[in-house]
Amino acid sequence: MMHLGISYNWVNKNILLLSCLIGLVTFAVLLLLKAMVSMSYLADISGSETSTILPIQLLVNGEPIYTDAEQAPFRLVQYTPIYFCIVSFFYQLTDWTATDVHKVFLTSRFFSLAFTLMASAVAGFVVFLASNRNKIVAVLSALYIYHVLAFWLLTGSRPDSLLVLLTASYILTIYKALQSEKKGQNWWYLAIFLAVTAFFVKQSGAIHSIAIGAYFIVTKQWKMLFKITTAGILFFGAYLLILPINSLPLFFTNIIGGVANSASFDWFYDWTLEKWVMQFTLIMILNIIISTYHFAKKPNAFYLFLAIASPLFFLFATLTSTKIGAGVGYYQDYIILVVVQIASFLTEKREQNKLGGEFGRIGISMYLVFVYFYIALNVFMTYKKVFIHDQSVSYIEQRRVVDFLKEEKGLKKEDWVLTESQAAPDYFIRHFLFNQTLMPFKDLVYLADKNRTFDFTMFRQMMDKGQIRFVITDHKSLPTNILNHSFGNTLQLSSTIGQYDIYESKTLQNIEL
Numbered sequence: 001m002m003h004l005g006i007s008y009n010w011v012n013k014n015i016l017l018l019s020c021l022i023g024l025v026t027f028a029v030l031l032l033l034k035a036m037v038s039m040s041y042l043a044d045i046s047g048s049e050t051s052t053i054l055p056i057q058l059l060v061n062g063e064p065i066y067t068d069a070e071q072a073p074f075r076l077v078q079y080t081p082i083y084f085c086i087v088s089f090f091y092q093l094t095d096w097t098a099t100d101v102h103k104v105f106l107t108s109r110f111f112s113l114a115f116t117l118m119a120s121a122v123a124g125f126v127v128f129l130a131s132n133r134n135k136i137v138a139v140l141s142a143l144y145i146y147h148v149l150a151f152w153l154l155t156g157s158r159p160d161s162l163l164v165l166l167t168a169s170y171i172l173t174i175y176k177a178l179q180s181e182k183k184g185q186n187w188w189y190l191a192i193f194l195a196v197t198a199f200f201v202k203q204s205g206a207i208h209s210i211a212i213g214a215y216f217i218v219t220k221q222w223k224m225l226f227k228i229t230t231a232g233i234l235f236f237g238a239y240l241l242i243l244p245i246n247s248l249p250l251f252f253t254n255i256i257g258g259v260a261n262s263a264s265f266d267w268f269y270d271w272t273l274e275k276w277v278m279q280f281t282l283i284m285i286l287n288i289i290i291s292t293y294h295f296a297k298k299p300n301a302f303y304l305f306l307a308i309a310s311p312l313f314f315l316f317a318t319l320t321s322t323k324i325g326a327g328v329g330y331y332q333d334y335i336i337l338v339v340v341q342i343a344s345f346l347t348e349k350r351e352q353n354k355l356g357g358e359f360g361r362i363g364i365s366m367y368l369v370f371v372y373f374y375i376a377l378n379v380f381m382t383y384k385k386v387f388i389h390d391q392s393v394s395y396i397e398q399r400r401v402v403d404f405l406k407e408e409k410g411l412k413k414e415d416w417v418l419t420e421s422q423a424a425p426d427y428f429i430r431h432f433l434f435n436q437t438l439m440p441f442k443d444l445v446y447l448a449d450k451n452r453t454f455d456f457t458m459f460r461q462m463m464d465k466g467q468i469r470f471v472i473t474d475h476k477s478l479p480t481n482i483l484n485h486s487f488g489n490t491l492q493l494s495s496t497i498g499q500y501d502i503y504e505s506k507t508l509q510n511i512e513l
Contacts, residue, residue: 015361015365016364019140019366019368020136020143022372023369024139026375030376030379033379033380033383034113034156034379036383038113038156040391041390041391042386045153045156045383046154046157047327048325049108049158050427050430050441051077052079052084052158053104053105054075055079056084056087056108057431057435058435059088060088060092061434061435065081067250068250068253069454070455070456070458071458072416072458073416073436073439074445075441076254076258076444076445077255078259079202079203080159080199080202081243082159082243083161083162084159086111086162087111091104098434101428101431109156115162116161119149119164120142120143120168121142122168122172123141123336124138124139124143124145125138126172127344129172129175130175130344131344131347137343137346137347138343141339141340143368144339144368148280148332148335149332149335151276151375151378152328152331152332154327154329155329158329160329163205164332166194166198166208167333170208171340173187173190173194174187174305189228192235193231193235195211196232196235196236197235204330207312207333210312211313212228213229215309219304257454259325260448260451261447261451262450263322264324265322267322268322272321276328277331280335283338286342287338287342290342291341295308299348303344306337307341310338310341313334313337314331317331317333318330325443325444394428397500398426398427398429400497400498401497401498401502402429402432404495404497405502408495411436413435413436415469415508416468417429417433417437417468417470418472421473423477429472438462445459445482445483446482446483449483456483465507466506467505469504470494470505471487471491471502472500473500474500475496475500476501490506491506492504492509
């Protein structure tokens with residue numbers, strides 16, 4: 001019994017350290033899995049990866065990324081451009097070209113992986129400062145954040161990865177602003193700069209500026225509100241001038257019209273609430289309790305900011321996640337705020353006695369270990385097929401199709417190609433022909449047409465007149481299109497390569513002859 005008591009005392013004393021060590025092991029497993037997936041030939045590691053890769057290719061090739069969606073190539077770029085600019089800038093330092101498709105994927109994936117790791121580290125550093133320099137709690141918080149971001153998948157080769165880094169940095173600057181009496185104003189200017197930058201990474205970053213404004217309104221700091229608002233407007237204007245936006249009307253049409261999808265509770269339930277968010281209900285409940293407590297008691301300015309900002313981030317994430325095509329990614333910034341808030345609260349000396357003492361510490365440790373193991377296993381099962389089946393075969397076959405079009409059929413720069421494969425993947429064909437692919441984001445076009453956000457009459461006219469040079473379909477499948485408009489008698493079967501049939505325009509073929 002004495003040995004059992006000694007063992008219990010040792011475990012009780014070191015249980016946070018033990019959960020930290022277990023978390024480091026599962027973190028290493030996750031990092032290895034993510035690196036392996038990033039190097040694979042999987043066409044989409046995180047959901048709509050094409051919407052990230054194609055703008056990068058356009059920038060590398062010196063072409064505009066925001067164009068008129070109602071004109072060929074009927075392309076909508078949903079996101080603001082900073083992530084694309086960063087990746088394309090470093091990509092151009094190599095001798096690779098925009099048609100080195102797998103290398104573009106690799107570059108974007110590893111930048112996203114680096115940004116996500118940095119975001120977790122910065123968030124952990126904020127916890128370190130806010131928890132009276134508690135190293136174990138800081139590491140546990142950073143590990144927890146990385147595990148959740150890895151589990152939710154949407155930071156892989158997407159602007160979201162840079163957005164979460166900016167969110168963590170934004171929280172750090174606000175902590176510094178609220179801790180520094182003399183230089184606090186300078187930190188606020190940096191915070192609003194990061195907030196505006198977040199918007200130009202992804203539109204959902206707008207909530208960062210709103211949260212700062214809400215804090216100054218609640219605390220009645222009208223002078224600072226005016227200063228920060230003015231600075232934010234100046235930063236916003238500067239970005240409009242220096243970023244590759246080309247045309248303000250086209251820019252705002254793309255980033256607003258491109259995400260103007262219908263709202264659907266069914267979509268939200270199936271793709272966000274049931275699959276992802278409900279598993280973190282405990283965290284959300286704690287956030288509500290702590291925010292209410294801090295809003296009422298106002299123990300310090302940083303806790304008050306978190307109590308104001310976190311409900312705003314949650315409400316914004318929930319509302320935006322109801323639109324069709326949205327996912328759990330909108331909650332990523334919220335979860336960083338919440339982990340910082342909870343970790344700071346649990347290490348607050350005045351609150352520790354209210355948390356159940358050693359039983360609270362054991363419960364937290366057990367919860368963290370369970371989350372670490374669950375997420376590592378889930379990510380492995382998600383990508384298991386990638387490790388078993390070599391995806392490069394599909395990549396090579398799609399490149400064969402493109403080589404055939406260029407070398408055997410004489411595909412010209414002005415020719416348009418429509419990919420309408422359903423059973424066989426056609427992601428890479430779109431990227432090999434990134435500046436000739438007609439309608440690269442078919443789901444966005446479908447929703448925009450359904451909601452009458454844009455008018456695609458020109459696309460239908462091109463079909464009627466046989467102005468689409470090639471249409472690629474599954475083998476033994478007739479050509480179709482997302483708008484369900486008939487090709488009529490404008491096409492004829494030209495060739496078959498592997499899983500793909502290639503149809504050619506009769507009109508353009510006759511002109512060639």
